[in-house]
Amino acid sequence: MTTNPLFFRKTAIALTGLFLCLFLIVHLSANCILLLPKELAIPAYNSYSTLLRESPLIKIVAYLLYAAILLHVFYALLVTLRNRKAKPVRYAVNHAGENSSWASRNMGVLGTLILIFIVIHLANFWARIKLGLGEAVPSDPNGNLDVYSVTYELFQNAWFVAFYALMAIPLAWHLHHGLKSGFKTLGFYHQGGLRIIARISLIYAWIMGLGFGIIPIVVFFK
Amino acid sequence: MQVTFKIWRQNGPKDKGKFESYPVDDLTDDMSFLEALDHLNERLVVAGKQVIAFEYDCREGICGQCGIFINGRAHGPHDHMTTCQLHMRSFKDGDTIVVEPWRAASFPIIKDLVVDRSAFDRIIEKGAYISSQTGTAPEANAILIPKSVADKAMDAAACIGCGACVATCKNSSAALFTAAKINHLNRLPQGKAEQHTRVKEMTWQMNLEGFGSCTFTGACEVECPEGISISNIAELNARLLKSKISGS
Amino acid sequence: MLLDSKIPEGRLEDKWRNYQLKAQLINPANKKKLRVIVVGAGLAGAGAAATLAELGYRVDCFCYQDSARRAHSVAAQGGVNAAKNYQHDGDSVYRMFYDTLKGGDFRSREANTYRLAELSAPLIDHFVQQGVPFAREYGGTLENRSFGGVQVQRTFYARGQTGQQLLLAAYSQLYKMIAAGKVTMHTRSEMMDLVLVDGKAKGIIVRDLVSGELKRFAADAVVLATGGYSRVFRLSTLAIGCNGSAIWKAHKKGACFAAPSFTQIHPTALPQSSEAQSKLTLMSESLRNDGRIWVPKTKGDQRTPGEIPEEERDYYLERRYPSFGNLAPRDIASRAAKERIDAGYGVGRLKNAVYLDFKDAIARFGLEVIKDRYGNLFNMYQKITGINAYKTPMLISPAAHFSMGGLWVDYELMTTIPGLYAVGECNFSDHGANRLGANSLLQASVDGYFILPNTINNYLAGAMQGSPDTNHPAFEEAEREVRNHVDRVLGIQGSKTVDHFHRELGRVMWQECAMSRNKKGLEKAIDQIEKIREEFWRDVSVTGGDKEMNTELEKALRLADFIELGILMCTDALQREESCGAHFREEYQTDDGEAFRKDEEYSYVSAWEYQKGDFVLHKEQLKFEFVQPTVRSYK
Structure with a gap:
C-alpha cells in the first residue's frame, strides 16, 4: 500500500509549518533590535545580520527554510485542490460561521496573502542584500553592511509601513489556526493538552501579529 | 404558522x-x-x-x-x-x-434530497470489525476493561453514520466518521489484534472514495448529533503514524 | 393443518443439546453450494446472515434502508438481559426462563423460552468479543441494572444506546462477510413476494427502491427477519419504514400467523401533539426507576403541574400496585394510564398524557445524580418538546411498541412453509402475550446468531438436490402478480393520500385493538377496516411512476398490507375470549379490574391460516410440563 495522500500531505504541511513557526520566533526576536534607540540599534542590527550572512550553520538553516516554505506551499496547494474536488458543488446557503472560524476555513486565502508578502519582503531585503540587486548597500562605521539603513529607508515609505503592518493580520490568523491544527495533524490528541495548545496558539499568534505589525510603525516614527 | x-x-x-x-x-x-x-x-x-x-x-x-x-x-x-x-x-x-x-x-x-452514503459502508468493510466468528468468544468478564476505557470507546462508538460531518466539512472529509469507528475498536482490548491493519485499510478506503483531507475547521464536531470530539481525528493521526512505525 | 412444534425430548435443560445432537449436519464443501436469502438486516437478520456466511453458506441479504446500520434494532435504549448472575443476586437460567414465561402470561412454549434464557449468557460473551462497549464497573467487570417486571439485575447496557451498539456489532460482522465475498448485500431493496416451488420457499421477488425494477432471487431457504408491525397503528415507537409486508406476503402464501393481536403498548412514550404527527418517541422504561407517575385527582384540572398540591395528585400506579408501584410491567402500566386518561384525568394540551415526575428523586438524590442517570433522555425530551423536565414533569403517554405476535414458528424457527424461517420480532416464539423489557434485543440476537445457524442445516441437508432457478414458472408467476399489484395501486389515481388512509386505520386500531378490547368494538373495527380497504382501493392517490424512486408508492404498498393485517389482528383479538398479557378483553376482568385469564380454554397459540381472504384458526396447545401457570400479580 502506498502512502495515503490524505494524511501524508497534511503531515508535510504540519511539519513545515511548525518549523516555520519556530523560525518566526527567532526572526521576531532579532527584529526587536529595531525597537531600540537608533544609536544602539544600528550596530547591533548590522552585526547580527553579518553574523547571519557569514555563519555556515545559518546557511544550512536558510536552505531548510526555503525548502520548508516551498514544500508548505506545494502540499497546501495539493490539499486544497483535492479538497475542492471532494466538494464540487457548494451550498446555496451556508452559515459556516456558526460552526467554525473564518480563519480555519480560509487558510488558503490567508496563506496566499502571506506568500505574496514573502515575495515582496524578499524583494525588499534579500534581493538587495544577498543578490546585490538594485542600489548597493552601504557599510556602517564597524565595516558591517548597513542593513539597518535599508530597513529604515524602506519604512520611511508610508505605503510599505501600511503593507507590512496590515500583513501581520493574515499572518496572525494563519498562525492561530495553523499552530493548533498542526499539533492535531501530527497526532497530538490528549484533550486537556489540546486545550492548552489552543491557548498557546492564540498567545503566539497575538505576539507574532503585534510584533511584526508594530516594528515598521515604530521605525517609521523614529 | x-x-x-x-x-x-x-x-x-x-x-x-x-x-x-x-x-x-x-x-x-x-x-x-x-x-x-x-x-x-x-x-x-x-x-x-x-x-x-x-x-x-x-x-x-x-x-x-x-x-x-x-x-x-x-x-x-x-x-x-x-x-x-x-x-x-x-x-x-x-x-x-x-x-x-x-x-x-x-x-x-x-x-431530490436523497444521497448515496454507501461510501461509509465500504469504509466499514475494510476493517471496522473484530475478525472472530460467532461461537468463538471467551467468557465476557475474562478480559477486564477499565471503566474509563469502556467509556472512551463508547464515546466514539456513538456515531450514527448520518454523514453530517462530511456534509458540513468544506473539504468533504470523512475523517470524523472513520476516526470514530477506528478509535472505538482500537481502544478496546478485543480490537488490538487488528489495530494497525484496521487503521491503514480504512483510511486508505477513505482516500479511494474521494473524501478530502481534514483541515480541522471543527465544523464536524459541532454538527455531529452525538457530539463526537474532533480530538478523535487527532487520535486517528497518531494511530496511523504508529501503524507506519510498527510496519505491520 | 397439524402444527408440529418439534420440541425435542428430555428435561428442559437438555432439550437444546439433544436437538443439536440429533440435527443433521452438512459438510463444508456442500455448504458452499447452498444459498440462503435473509430479508432484513437488523440484529436478527444481520446476525443470521453473518453467521450463516461464516459457516460457509452463500447469503443474499436485503434491507429497505440505505445501509444495514439503520435497522430499527438501533433504537432500543434500555439493554439486553442475560442470566449471568454477575450481581450474585440469585439469578439463574431457570429464574430468567420463569420470569419471561410469567411476564408473557404463560402464552409461550416452555422449551423456546428456556432456550432463550439458556443462550443469553453466551450472547453477552459474543457481543463483548465483537467490541460492544458495555457499561463497566471501575474494576473492569460488566455492570448490570434492573428493568421492569423482575427483581434481579440482569440487564447489560451501553448508555441509552444498547440497541445501537449491538446492531453496529452485527452490522460490522455482516460487512466483514460482505468484504469476504460470502454475503451479497442488497440495500434499498424491498421484498415484494415470496416464491414457492413445490410448496417450499425457494426465493423472493424484490423491488429495487432506487430504480423501481423488480428482481428475482432464488435460494435453498428463505429467512425473514423483518421486525415488528406496530406501524399498523400508524403512531408507534417504530421507525417510519417498519412494515409487515414481508410476513404478510408469506402469510398469504401459506405461513400461519400466530397471535397477531398480541402487541405491546409501551407506557412511557411522548404523547401525540398533533394530527400531523408521524411518530411517538419512546422514553426509556428505566425512567420509571426514579420517576413517579401521577395525574390530578380532579377531572380536567387546568392548573400547571407545579400548582397542584401533593394531596391533589393521584399516584395511581402506587395506589393500585403497592408492591411494584411505578415499576409494574409494561402492559399493566399502560392500561392503568389509559384508564385514567379515558376517565377524563389526562393532562397536556390534548388531555392524552400523564405526568412522570422527578421532583422527589431530585430532592432525594440531587440534581447531579439524576443528570448522570438520565441526562441523555432529558436532553432528548427537551429537543423534542422544548421543555426542561428537571423543572416540570415529563408528559408521557402509552404508545404501540412491540409485536409479540408474528409468523408461527416451530422449535427450529421454521414457519409452516418448508424452507421459510422467521427470526427476531417478526416471529411468535418466546414472549407469549407480553414481552419483558430488555428481552427483545436478546431474542433477535439469539435467534439470528445461535439458533437459526444451528437449525437451518437440518432442513438444508435434505435440500441438496438441484440448485434453484429464477427462470422457474413460479418466479414468473410471482413477478407478474407483483407487477399487477403495483400497477393496480398506481392506476387508482384517486383523491386521498396514503397517509390519510393510514391515519384512518391507525385511529380504528388504536381505539379498538390496543390496550383494551371488547367484542362490540372489535366487530365494529373489522367493519370499519373493511370500509377503509374498499375506499383505499377506490380512492387512493399515488403520484409518480414505478420505475423510479417513489416513496409514496412504497408507503402505499406497505399500507395495503397493513390494512389486511389489521383485520386479522381484530379477528384474533375477537376470537380470544380471555385477558392475558397485552391482550385485555374488557369482558374478562376480575372485580378489581385485573386481567382474567382462562387457562382451560385458551392455553394455546392461535395460528391463523390464510385461505382466499378468510382466516382459519389452528391451535397449538401449550403444554406446561415443568411450570404451573399461576395468576400474574404485581400488587
Whole structure:
C-alpha cells in the first residue's frame, strides 16, 4: 500500500509549518533590535545580520527554510485542490460561521496573502542584500553592511509601513489556526493538552501579529 | 404558522436540478421539520404532483438515515441534533427555509434530497470489525476493561453514520466518521489484534472514495448529533503514524 | 393443518443439546453450494446472515434502508438481559426462563423460552468479543441494572444506546462477510413476494427502491427477519419504514400467523401533539426507576403541574400496585394510564398524557445524580418538546411498541412453509402475550446468531438436490402478480393520500385493538377496516411512476398490507375470549379490574391460516410440563 495522500500531505504541511513557526520566533526576536534607540540599534542590527550572512550553520538553516516554505506551499496547494474536488458543488446557503472560524476555513486565502508578502519582503531585503540587486548597500562605521539603513529607508515609505503592518493580520490568523491544527495533524490528541495548545496558539499568534505589525510603525516614527 | 420551503429538486443523479419554492401553511410549532415536509408532500399528492424524496427512518435521532442541509446548516440551525429532532418552533412565521441535500463528491445525489452514503459502508468493510466468528468468544468478564476505557470507546462508538460531518466539512472529509469507528475498536482490548491493519485499510478506503483531507475547521464536531470530539481525528493521526512505525 | 412444534425430548435443560445432537449436519464443501436469502438486516437478520456466511453458506441479504446500520434494532435504549448472575443476586437460567414465561402470561412454549434464557449468557460473551462497549464497573467487570417486571439485575447496557451498539456489532460482522465475498448485500431493496416451488420457499421477488425494477432471487431457504408491525397503528415507537409486508406476503402464501393481536403498548412514550404527527418517541422504561407517575385527582384540572398540591395528585400506579408501584410491567402500566386518561384525568394540551415526575428523586438524590442517570433522555425530551423536565414533569403517554405476535414458528424457527424461517420480532416464539423489557434485543440476537445457524442445516441437508432457478414458472408467476399489484395501486389515481388512509386505520386500531378490547368494538373495527380497504382501493392517490424512486408508492404498498393485517389482528383479538398479557378483553376482568385469564380454554397459540381472504384458526396447545401457570400479580 502506498502512502495515503490524505494524511501524508497534511503531515508535510504540519511539519513545515511548525518549523516555520519556530523560525518566526527567532526572526521576531532579532527584529526587536529595531525597537531600540537608533544609536544602539544600528550596530547591533548590522552585526547580527553579518553574523547571519557569514555563519555556515545559518546557511544550512536558510536552505531548510526555503525548502520548508516551498514544500508548505506545494502540499497546501495539493490539499486544497483535492479538497475542492471532494466538494464540487457548494451550498446555496451556508452559515459556516456558526460552526467554525473564518480563519480555519480560509487558510488558503490567508496563506496566499502571506506568500505574496514573502515575495515582496524578499524583494525588499534579500534581493538587495544577498543578490546585490538594485542600489548597493552601504557599510556602517564597524565595516558591517548597513542593513539597518535599508530597513529604515524602506519604512520611511508610508505605503510599505501600511503593507507590512496590515500583513501581520493574515499572518496572525494563519498562525492561530495553523499552530493548533498542526499539533492535531501530527497526532497530538490528549484533550486537556489540546486545550492548552489552543491557548498557546492564540498567545503566539497575538505576539507574532503585534510584533511584526508594530516594528515598521515604530521605525517609521523614529 | 406559514413558511416557504425553498427545496432542491433533482430528478436523478444526472439531472441538473434546481430550487423550487413551496409556500406551506397550517403548520404548528410542535410539528417536526420532517412532519412539515410530510405535510407538504400530502399537498403535492392532492395536487397530482410528484412528492419530494427525502430520507428518514427512526425519527428519534438514532438511525442516522435522515440528513438535510437546512438554512445553511447540516441538520438545521441547532448544534448536535439530527434533522428528525428539529421542530418547527425553531423557525418563525413567514420564514423562508432553504433545503438542500448533503453536498459531497462521495455522496452522489440519488433524487431530490436523497444521497448515496454507501461510501461509509465500504469504509466499514475494510476493517471496522473484530475478525472472530460467532461461537468463538471467551467468557465476557475474562478480559477486564477499565471503566474509563469502556467509556472512551463508547464515546466514539456513538456515531450514527448520518454523514453530517462530511456534509458540513468544506473539504468533504470523512475523517470524523472513520476516526470514530477506528478509535472505538482500537481502544478496546478485543480490537488490538487488528489495530494497525484496521487503521491503514480504512483510511486508505477513505482516500479511494474521494473524501478530502481534514483541515480541522471543527465544523464536524459541532454538527455531529452525538457530539463526537474532533480530538478523535487527532487520535486517528497518531494511530496511523504508529501503524507506519510498527510496519505491520 | 397439524402444527408440529418439534420440541425435542428430555428435561428442559437438555432439550437444546439433544436437538443439536440429533440435527443433521452438512459438510463444508456442500455448504458452499447452498444459498440462503435473509430479508432484513437488523440484529436478527444481520446476525443470521453473518453467521450463516461464516459457516460457509452463500447469503443474499436485503434491507429497505440505505445501509444495514439503520435497522430499527438501533433504537432500543434500555439493554439486553442475560442470566449471568454477575450481581450474585440469585439469578439463574431457570429464574430468567420463569420470569419471561410469567411476564408473557404463560402464552409461550416452555422449551423456546428456556432456550432463550439458556443462550443469553453466551450472547453477552459474543457481543463483548465483537467490541460492544458495555457499561463497566471501575474494576473492569460488566455492570448490570434492573428493568421492569423482575427483581434481579440482569440487564447489560451501553448508555441509552444498547440497541445501537449491538446492531453496529452485527452490522460490522455482516460487512466483514460482505468484504469476504460470502454475503451479497442488497440495500434499498424491498421484498415484494415470496416464491414457492413445490410448496417450499425457494426465493423472493424484490423491488429495487432506487430504480423501481423488480428482481428475482432464488435460494435453498428463505429467512425473514423483518421486525415488528406496530406501524399498523400508524403512531408507534417504530421507525417510519417498519412494515409487515414481508410476513404478510408469506402469510398469504401459506405461513400461519400466530397471535397477531398480541402487541405491546409501551407506557412511557411522548404523547401525540398533533394530527400531523408521524411518530411517538419512546422514553426509556428505566425512567420509571426514579420517576413517579401521577395525574390530578380532579377531572380536567387546568392548573400547571407545579400548582397542584401533593394531596391533589393521584399516584395511581402506587395506589393500585403497592408492591411494584411505578415499576409494574409494561402492559399493566399502560392500561392503568389509559384508564385514567379515558376517565377524563389526562393532562397536556390534548388531555392524552400523564405526568412522570422527578421532583422527589431530585430532592432525594440531587440534581447531579439524576443528570448522570438520565441526562441523555432529558436532553432528548427537551429537543423534542422544548421543555426542561428537571423543572416540570415529563408528559408521557402509552404508545404501540412491540409485536409479540408474528409468523408461527416451530422449535427450529421454521414457519409452516418448508424452507421459510422467521427470526427476531417478526416471529411468535418466546414472549407469549407480553414481552419483558430488555428481552427483545436478546431474542433477535439469539435467534439470528445461535439458533437459526444451528437449525437451518437440518432442513438444508435434505435440500441438496438441484440448485434453484429464477427462470422457474413460479418466479414468473410471482413477478407478474407483483407487477399487477403495483400497477393496480398506481392506476387508482384517486383523491386521498396514503397517509390519510393510514391515519384512518391507525385511529380504528388504536381505539379498538390496543390496550383494551371488547367484542362490540372489535366487530365494529373489522367493519370499519373493511370500509377503509374498499375506499383505499377506490380512492387512493399515488403520484409518480414505478420505475423510479417513489416513496409514496412504497408507503402505499406497505399500507395495503397493513390494512389486511389489521383485520386479522381484530379477528384474533375477537376470537380470544380471555385477558392475558397485552391482550385485555374488557369482558374478562376480575372485580378489581385485573386481567382474567382462562387457562382451560385458551392455553394455546392461535395460528391463523390464510385461505382466499378468510382466516382459519389452528391451535397449538401449550403444554406446561415443568411450570404451573399461576395468576400474574404485581400488587
